[in-house]
Amino acid sequence: MNVRELFVKNSRKLKACLQENASVVIALCALIVSVYAMYLARQDFIATHRPYVYAISRIAVKGALDLKTVLIGCSNAPARIISIEFTYLVVETEGNAEEIILETDYQENRSREHILHPSDPPTKQLTVLHDFKKKALGLDPQVKFRRKVRIDYMELSSNRTYFFEGNWDYNRAHDLWEDKDMFGN
Numbered sequence: 001m002n003v004r005e006l007f008v009k010n011s012r013k014l015k016a017c018l019q020e021n022a023s024v025v026i027a028l029c030a031l032i033v034s035v036y037a038m039y040l041a042r043q044d045f046i047a048t049h050r051p052y053v054y055a056i057s058r059i060a061v062k063g064a065l066d067l068k069t070v071l072i073g074c075s076n077a078p079a080r081i082i083s084i085e086f087t088y089l090v091v092e093t094e095g096n097a098e099e100i101i102l103e104t105d106y107q108e109n110r111s112r113e114h115i116l117h118p119s120d121p122p123t124k125q126l127t128v129l130h131d132f133k134k135k136a137l138g139l140d141p142q143v144k145f146r147r148k149v150r151i152d153y154m155e156l157s158s159n160r161t162y163f164f165e166g167n168w169d170y171n172r173a174h175d176l177w178e179d180k181d182m183f184g185n
Contacts, residue, residue, distance in 0.1 A: 051079030051156075052184075053116060055125075055149045055166050057177045070149060073122035081114045082152040082161065084125060089146040115156065145170035147177060 018025075052075045070086065116123070147168045154161045164184040168177040 049077055050160070050162070051075075051077040051116075051118075051153065053079050053081070053151050053153045053162070053164050054182075055151060055164065056122065057168065070125045070147075071122035072116070072125055072151065074116035074120070075118050078115055078117045078156050079153040079162075080156055081116060082154060083150075084152075085148075085150045086125070087148040089144075089148070091144045091146055092140075092142070093144065116153075145172075146180070 054073055054075070056071050056073065057069075072081075072084065147170070149164075149166045151164045152161060153163070162185050164182070166182040167180040169180050170176075171178050
């Protein structure tokens with residue numbers, strides 16, 4: 001038998017098979033695409049409907065920042081606060097190296113009932129800063145005064161936990177906190 005005849009006979013069988021099963025192949029492709037689209041939609045839903053908790057400096061009546069007050073706010077969805085930790089540092093820098101001279105911590109573990117809602121105004125968090133600020137600002141003017149805030153929180157509908165961390169440096173000349181870096185998951 002000639003190779004050409006063999007190819008022609010087999011191609012007719014292949015063509016008939018494809019015509020009979022084309023709807024099954026199309027349905028399988030559509031199923032795979034729809035399952036993948038459902039996966040992407042679920043990931044997008046999780047990312048856009050989770051809570052975001054943040055900390056900001058409070059602006060006083062005269063326009064200056066209130067150094068001892070940090071406002072904790074929530075956006076996008078309600079969140080349950082697990083713990084809040086404030087750290088105030090006095091840092092001396094030499095070149096690229098930093099050395100901590102003074103440090104004070106304030107940690108608050110919240111009960112499971114402390115819930116922030118996006119519609120609520122940011123809540124005040126007063127810290128134990130008054131004496132520490134006097135010590136810090138009485139030191140050499142070249143040292144940096146730094147604030148760190150860490151907030152651990154979770155969704156109301158699941159056990160997923162998230163965190164927010166922010167670092168601010170104190171600007172003595174303008175009497176305000178400047179954002180250094182903020183991050184979270």
